[in-house]
Amino acid sequence: MxxxxxxxxxxxxxxxxxxxxxxxxxxxxxxxxxxxxxxxxQKGDESRAEANRLQKAVKxxxxxxxxALVEKAREMKASITLAEEEHRELEAQLTEYLLEIPNLPxxxxxDGASDEDAVxxxxxxxxxxxxxxxxxxxxxxxxxxxxxxxxxxxxxxxxAVLKGRGAALERALARFFxxxxxxxxxxxxxxxxxxxxxxxxxxxxxxxxxxxxxFRTEVADRELFLIPTAEVPLTNLHARETLAAEELPLxxxxxxxxxxxxxxxxxxxxxxxxxxxxxxxxxxxxxxDPARSREELEVLLGHAxxxxxxxxxxxRVVRLAAGDIGFSAEYTYDIEVWLPSQGxxxxxxxxxxxxxxxxxxxxxxxxxxxxxxxxxxTLNGSGLxxxxxxxxxxxxxxxxxxxxxxxxxxxxxxxxxxLEPA
RNA sequence: GGAAGCGUGGCAGAGCGGCCGAAUGCACUCGCCUUGAAAGCGAGAGACACGAGAGUGUCCGGGGGUUCGAAUCCCUCCGCUUCCGCCA
Numbered sequence: 001m002x003x004x005x006x007x008x009x010x011x012x013x014x015x016x017x018x019x020x021x022x023x024x025x026x027x028x029x030x031x032x033x034x035x036x037x038x039x040x041x042q043k044g045d046e047s048r049a050e051a052n053r054l055q056k057a058v059k060x061x062x063x064x065x066x067x068a069l070v071e072k073a074r075e076m077k078a079s080i081t082l083a084e085e086e087h088r089e090l091e092a093q094l095t096e097y098l099l100e101i102p103n104l105p106x107x108x109x110x111d112g113a114s115d116e117d118a119v120x121x122x123x124x125x126x127x128x129x130x131x132x133x134x135x136x137x138x139x140x141x142x143x144x145x146x147x148x149x150x151x152x153x154x155x156x157x158x159x160a161v162l163k164g165r166g167a168a169l170e171r172a173l174a175r176f177f178x179x180x181x182x183x184x185x186x187x188x189x190x191x192x193x194x195x196x197x198x199x200x201x202x203x204x205x206x207x208x209x210x211x212x213x214x215f216r217t218e219v220a221d222r223e224l225f226l227i228p229t230a231e232v233p234l235t236n237l238h239a240r241e242t243l244a245a246e247e248l249p250l251x252x253x254x255x256x257x258x259x260x261x262x263x264x265x266x267x268x269x270x271x272x273x274x275x276x277x278x279x280x281x282x283x284x285x286x287x288x289d290p291a292r293s294r295e296e297l298e299v300l301l302g303h304a305x306x307x308x309x310x311x312x313x314x315x316r317v318v319r320l321a322a323g324d325i326g327f328s329a330e331y332t333y334d335i336e337v338w339l340p341s342q343g344x345x346x347x348x349x350x351x352x353x354x355x356x357x358x359x360x361x362x363x364x365x366x367x368x369x370x371x372x373x374x375x376x377x378t379l380n381g382s383g384l385x386x387x388x389x390x391x392x393x394x395x396x397x398x399x400x401x402x403x404x405x406x407x408x409x410x411x412x413x414x415x416x417x418x419l420e421p422a
Numbered sequence: 423g424g425a426a427g428c429g430u431g432g433c434a435g436a437g438c439g440g441c442c443g444a445a446u447g448c449a450c451u452c453g454c455c456u457u458g459a460a461a462g463c464g465a466g467a468g469a470c471a472c473g474a475g476a477g478u479g480u481c482c483g484g485g486g487g488u489u490c491g492a493a494u495c496c497c498u499c500c501g502c503u504u505c506c507g508c509c510a
Contacts, residue, residue, distance in 0.1 A: 041473095049478055070490045
């Protein structure tokens with residue numbers, strides 16, 4: 001959520017920036033709502049100040065003058081109520097409007113609205129030469145580790161069942177990611193709920209605008225949402241808290257299941273593990289000094305890249321176009337791994353700087369030793385999703401004899417070096 | 423799910439319906455003292471909103487009510503603790 005004053009400040013150039021992501025900001029409406037709200041607050045404050053004066057007067061009043069003062073105080077109460085109602089109404093309208101305004105994309109991002117407009121930053125690793133590559137679904141079935149028909153039987157389309165060494169590989173990947181980030185990159189591991197409340201989802205920006213992307217549960221009169229990423233619970237750990245500025249940056253990680261409705265993605269990636277309703281992911285979240293958020297983004301990107309590199313997977317980093325970044329983001333890099341079966345790079349990680357946008361929504365404040373107050377900047381990145389990494393490991397590791405070689409760094413976790421056809 | 427109790431500032435803990443944004447202690451900040459530190463002494467210090475500012479207002483778990491006036495009385499919801507039931 002933005003500070004309306006900042007949006008209204010011509011120096012912010014908010015209208016132009018938001019137009020780059022196809023959002024048309026109505027400055028006039030904003031100004032009217034803010035001005036009206038502030039006026040209502042002032043009116044209420046003045047009435048209340050008067051009421052307070054009257055109360056004191058009543059206390060010291062003689063029996064004769066008392067009834068008149070009490071009567072005036074009664075009247076003042078009505079005027080307070082009126083101003084409060086107006087304030088409440090305008091405040092609600094203002095908040096409702098502010099909550100649906102996306103973050104301002106950074107000027108450094110390229111123009112454009114799709115992944116085609118992303119700019120390649122660098123490539124890493126050697127694209128493996130695979131003759132007649134199989135995709136991960138064919139590989140998984142031949143290896144006897146993937147059972148999609150049974151997944152469909154259990155839960156319908158867009159789910160996955162892994163078996164034997166496939167399940168072990170999934171477990172190994174997650175443990176490998178977590179160990180790397182906690183031991184080498186200094187992240188604190190958390191175990192957090194996968195079901196969260198509406199305010200929590202609003203804090204990171206999934207709500208109110210993107211409810212159709214989420215799975216929602218309801219028991220009795222209690223409503224909870226399944227998280228689409230651990231970003232939601234990890235970032236909201238500090239919702240409505242004040243952090244000591246000196247303690248930043250805070251670096252958190254968690255492995256959680258992630259649930260996505262994938263509404264509107266009909267026909268896209270319908271095969272296999274690429275796009276499913278439920279998957280496991282290790283997420284990285286950083287709370288940082290807003291003045292340093294872009295540097296911190298590079299650090300975070302490095303942590304995510306380190307995982308892909310440790311697995312020896314060929315990948316590239318792209319800078320997303322201004323119109324393609326997420327609602328809450330102001331700057332995003334994607335890491336894309338090479339998928340031999342598709343002959344192209346596919347997204348495996350998204351690393352974003354949210355500035356203070358999420359912190360304002362969630363109320364993540366900072367206080368420095370000298371008393372200076374502000375909001376933290378939040379960043380997050382996948383580090384990494386287990387399913388899509390498994391796809392890359394299978395596809396990039398496939399051998400001419402139909403086996404798949406496990407990346408050496410992972411072997412201590414799997415206990416086996418190769419997957420053989422069943 | 424049933425019964426009882428409790429929810430006050432970073433923590434602990436006071437608080438006759440107006441003198442309470444709230445005593446006191448600890449922690450904290452700054453001085454003095456000290457070679458340095460501790461102790462001691464002195465001073466300061468909550469958050470949020472509106473306002474150019476002076477300042478004004480709000481906040482004692484949330485919401486509602488009584489009253490000219492509520493941390494203090496009433497209702498309700500939520501949370502915590504203890505006992506019972508159930509359960510992984």
